[in-house]
Amino acid sequence: MDFTSLQSSLLGQSPVIIAGPCSAETHEQTLATARQLNEIGIKIFRAGLWKPRTMPGAFEGVGTAGLQWLRRVKEETGMMVATEVATQEHVALALKAGIDILWIGARTTTNPFAVQEIADALKGHSDVIVLVKNPVNPDIDLWIGALQRVYNAGITRVGAIHRGFSTYEHRLLRNNPEWQIPIELHRRIPHLTILCDPSHMGGKRDLIPTLSQQALDMGFDGLFIESHCNPSQALSDASQQVCPQELKDILKSLIIRDSTPVEDNLDVLRSQIDQCDSKLLEIIAQRMAICREIGKYKKSNKIQVVQTGRYDSILRSRIALAGELGIDEQCIKDIMQSIHKESVRQQLDILNDNSNEK
Ligand code: PEP
Ligand code: MN
Numbered sequence: 170m171d172f173t174s175l176q177s178s179l180l181g182q183s184p185v186i187i188a189g190p191c192s193a194e195t196h197e198q199t200l201a202t203a204r205q206l207n208e209i210g211i212k213i214f215r216a217g218l219w220k221p222r223t224m225p226g227a228f229e230g231v232g233t234a235g236l237q238w239l240r241r242v243k244e245e246t247g248m249m250v251a252t253e254v255a256t257q258e259h260v261a262l263a264l265k266a267g268i269d270i271l272w273i274g275a276r277t278t279t280n281p282f283a284v285q286e287i288a289d290a291l292k293g294h295s296d297v298i299v300l301v302k303n304p305v306n307p308d309i310d311l312w313i314g315a316l317q318r319v320y321n322a323g324i325t326r327v328g329a330i331h332r333g334f335s336t337y338e339h340r341l342l343r344n345n346p347e348w349q350i351p352i353e354l355h356r357r358i359p360h361l362t363i364l365c366d367p368s369h370m371g372g373k374r375d376l377i378p379t380l381s382q383q384a385l386d387m388g389f390d391g392l393f394i395e396s397h398c399n400p401s402q403a404l405s406d407a408s409q410q411v412c413p414q415e416l417k418d419i420l421k422s423l424i425i426r427d428s429t430p431v432e433d434n435l436d437v438l439r440s441q442i443d444q445c446d447s448k449l450l451e452i453i454a455q456r457m458a459i460c461r462e463i464g465k466y467k468k469s470n471k472i473q474v475v476q477t478g479r480y481d482s483i484l485r486s487r488i489a490l491a492g493e494l495g496i497d498e499q500c501i502k503d504i505m506q507s508i509h510k511e512s513v514r515q516q517l518d519i520l521n522d523n524s525n526e527k
Pocket of ligand 1: 191217221273274275276302332366369
């Protein structure tokens, strides 16, 4: 997929900032929020009209009625306008109303039939910009598949929005960031524009500054933030919206770092990291070779591959050592579990390999 960066299409902003209420609720609320955002320099306005809500009975958006409010925002302020689409009917109506940017929500991205229906409705409208939110579950292929469906429909101005992944337990954040997933997405599709949505990720307005800074530090191209003229009265996502003045302060506080570091010092440190990694890999290869030897021994002596007691003591002692070395214990536990899983797989291979048997 030959995605082009959306930066020039999104008014050359770096970082790209898209802001607006979770939902357009009334003509007045939509216009008032847009005007205040325009005053603080926001150039792209978001507002949901069709809201896919988890529970029935919640506010599901004003629907088609809001399209003319967005048109009004566009005419009066000159801002680009964006809304969420979940069906082909939404796409047709939004395109007819001159909406500049359509986004596919997290619940919709999970469903290839729904995404394909949207993609089919987009055919012949190559001028529109489409942003695809990550699916609610941490499945990078499902996300890439949705991007691909839109791209295959002839839409080249496609970007992604990372809003985190649903979890059973809600800890500090509403959605788990799993930052490694958007980082992997960037590795696989380097020119793809990827924005972060700190509002849905954190679920609380106080978390927006930290999450936004983290996203920018990790090289995200911009932010997608919910802002409402009267957040506490919002009909959806009230706890995570900020008023335009707060947004102005948040944006002012963000540190924009250089993406192409020139410092020699960084090169030196990176080459040290490269050396550490190659040593690490050599050691893992050495460990696997020893495991295969053990596998042969177990096979000829008819000993079970997995000895739970031994595994338990390995895990405990390595975690204790990690603590002594000041390394995060959970991180070492994850690494050791993964190494052990591979060691067992190698030994099982040896056990099941009958080629050397007489
Ligand atoms: C939204 O952006 O208002 C929205 C519904 O988000 P998500 O699809 O990320 O839940
Ligand atoms: Mn929302």
